Amino acid sequence: MAKDTKGRILExxxxxxxxxxxxxxxxxxxxxxxxxxxxxVYRHFESKEEIWNTLLDEMIAxxxxxxxxxxxxxxxxxxxxxxxxxxxxxxxxxxxDEKIVRIRxxxxxxxxxxxxxxxxxxxxxxxxxxxxxARTFEAMMDKGLLVRGDPExxxxxxxxxxxxxxxxxxxxxxxxxxxxxxxxxFSRHFTETYGMHETGRV
Amino acid sequence: MAKDTKGRILExxxxxxxxxxxxxxxxxxxxxxxxxxxxxVYRHFESKEEIWNTLLDEMIAxxxxxxxxxxxxxxxxxxxxxxxxxxxxxxxxxxxDEKIVRIRxxxxxxxxxxxxxxxxxxxxxxxxxxxxxARTFEAMMDKGLLVRGDPExxxxxxxxxxxxxxxxxxxxxxxxxxxxxxxxxFSRHFTETYGMHETGRV
DNA sequence: CATTATAGTGAACGAACGGTCACATGTCAA
DNA sequence: TTGACATGTGACCGTTCGTTCACTATAATG
Numbered sequence: 001m002a003k004d005t006k007g008r009i010l011e012x013x014x015x016x017x018x019x020x021x022x023x024x025x026x027x028x029x030x031x032x033x034x035x036x037x038x039x040x041v042y043r044h045f046e047s048k049e050e051i052w053n054t055l056l057d058e059m060i061a062x063x064x065x066x067x068x069x070x071x072x073x074x075x076x077x078x079x080x081x082x083x084x085x086x087x088x089x090x091x092x093x094x095x096x097d098e099k100i101v102r103i104r105x106x107x108x109x110x111x112x113x114x115x116x117x118x119x120x121x122x123x124x125x126x127x128x129x130x131x132x133x134a135r136t137f138e139a140m141m142d143k144g145l146l147v148r149g150d151p152e153x154x155x156x157x158x159x160x161x162x163x164x165x166x167x168x169x170x171x172x173x174x175x176x177x178x179x180x181x182x183x184x185x186f187s188r189h190f191t192e193t194y195g196m197h198e199t200g201r202v
Numbered sequence: 203m204a205k206d207t208k209g210r211i212l213e214x215x216x217x218x219x220x221x222x223x224x225x226x227x228x229x230x231x232x233x234x235x236x237x238x239x240x241x242x243v244y245r246h247f248e249s250k251e252e253i254w255n256t257l258l259d260e261m262i263a264x265x266x267x268x269x270x271x272x273x274x275x276x277x278x279x280x281x282x283x284x285x286x287x288x289x290x291x292x293x294x295x296x297x298x299d300e301k302i303v304r305i306r307x308x309x310x311x312x313x314x315x316x317x318x319x320x321x322x323x324x325x326x327x328x329x330x331x332x333x334x335x336a337r338t339f340e341a342m343m344d345k346g347l348l349v350r351g352d353p354e355x356x357x358x359x360x361x362x363x364x365x366x367x368x369x370x371x372x373x374x375x376x377x378x379x380x381x382x383x384x385x386x387x388f389s390r391h392f393t394e395t396y397g398m399h400e401t402g403r404v
Numbered sequence: 405c406a407t408t409a410t411a412g413t414g415a416a417c418g419a420a421c422g423g424t425c426a427c428a429t430g431t432c433a434a
Numbered sequence: 435t436t437g438a439c440a441t442g443t444g445a446c447c448g449t450t451c452g453t454t455c456a457c458t459a460t461a462a463t464g
Contacts, residue, residue, distance in 0.1 A: 020225070121373060172324065
């Protein structure tokens with residue numbers, strides 16, 4: 001059968017670490033989460049630390065594959081309102097996808113203890129979103145949909161509030177609906193401030 | 203002499219918890235930080251958990267006293283540029299004050315494990331700053347310094363990016379200077395977008 | 405069929421943990 | 435001087451931690 005026990009251990013570890021942290025989780029719990037006893041875990045990993053490091057490798061790779069590659073760039077909206085739609089779609093995915101939620105949570109918890117977690121946290125919470133939207137905004141400026149200006153600055157001003165609300169959902173999931181409404185309201189406010197409609201030139 | 207050992211224990215606990223988390227810190231380290239052995243700590247606290255709960259009480263009280271009371275409201279700027287100055291002053295304090303930094307870090311780490319930490323985290327990272335600046339912005343609108351609009355929305359759009367950069371400093375202190383420059387640049391961008399200069403009416 | 409590799413187990417290990425307690429100090433009021 | 439109280443200590447406790455290992459069951463390979 002070989003049902004990829006190694007992968008299931010990493011899954012369980014991510015889930016537990018994201019709730020109770022690395023130090024707050026023990027090997028017995030991880031094993032129990034897949035119906036094993038702790039010694040079985042050591043068939044697949046040499047130590048608890050190796051689980052953590054492998055998990056980090058996986059998270060880094062996952063981020064690169066999901067947000068880093070060029071073919072995953074979001075489509076450039078056709079209208080200022082399209083930016084809001086795009087944002088809502090992306091926010092919805094990033095809040096619903098349990099794996100991404102858990103990655104954000106574990107990076108939040110462990111960022112002060114582990115250097116690699118620190119770097120990935122900065123990319124997740126700050127630079128990654130900014131870079132991505134900077135390119136989108138630049139394209140929108142070229143299309144005459146957004147007022148001309150520093151696309152990086154605009155992207156930062158746009159993504160930081162959205163990111164803050166996404167992190168609120170991580171912390172207090174029962175406020176998800178409220179947060180989504182706030183994201184939409186903020187996005188509309190943003191497009192009303194910076195958005196332009198095409199002049200219709202052919 | 204009675205040199206407030208209880209208070210010093212709380213100080214040491216805050217420092218250690220903010221770096222390694224509650225579970226990652228043990229009583230021996232806390233005791234050693236003030237030159238004691240662990241059993242001495244139990245003269246002042248019944249358990250590790252009581253240290254944690256007392257610390258949380260203190261953090262909640264500290265926040266209320268520091269940011270909650272009306273007499274600590276920041277002065278309303280006289281010009282749009284004054285908003286940037288005010289922001290830089292507040293950011294500088296909040297990044298330099300080690301106690302506040304540690305409180306933010308420990309709330310970041312423990313927000314998923316402790317309900318009270320969760321609530322205080324939301325206030326620290328989201329609602330507190332927004333509420334405070336909403337009042338400032340409302341006053342600035344009344345004075346004709348800021349374009350009319352929803353002060354809450356504007357405050358959220360303003361404080362969320364600043365907060366994101368402050369949290370970057372918590373995570374990567376060597377990027378503090380860069381972050382401060384970004385805060386200033388963002389604040390200037392913001393006042394250029396929404397700021398107005400008085401018409402000079404008497 | 406015998407063999408070899410793989411995955412899982414229960415018992416046991418030393419170390420570290422949070423916590424207790426009898427005891428040694430020092431301080432200060434009666 | 436005495437007694438009471440607060441503070442600090444070292445030895446010790448039971449538990450839990452991460453980790454090891456001899457052993458079993460299973461499945462694939464020659």
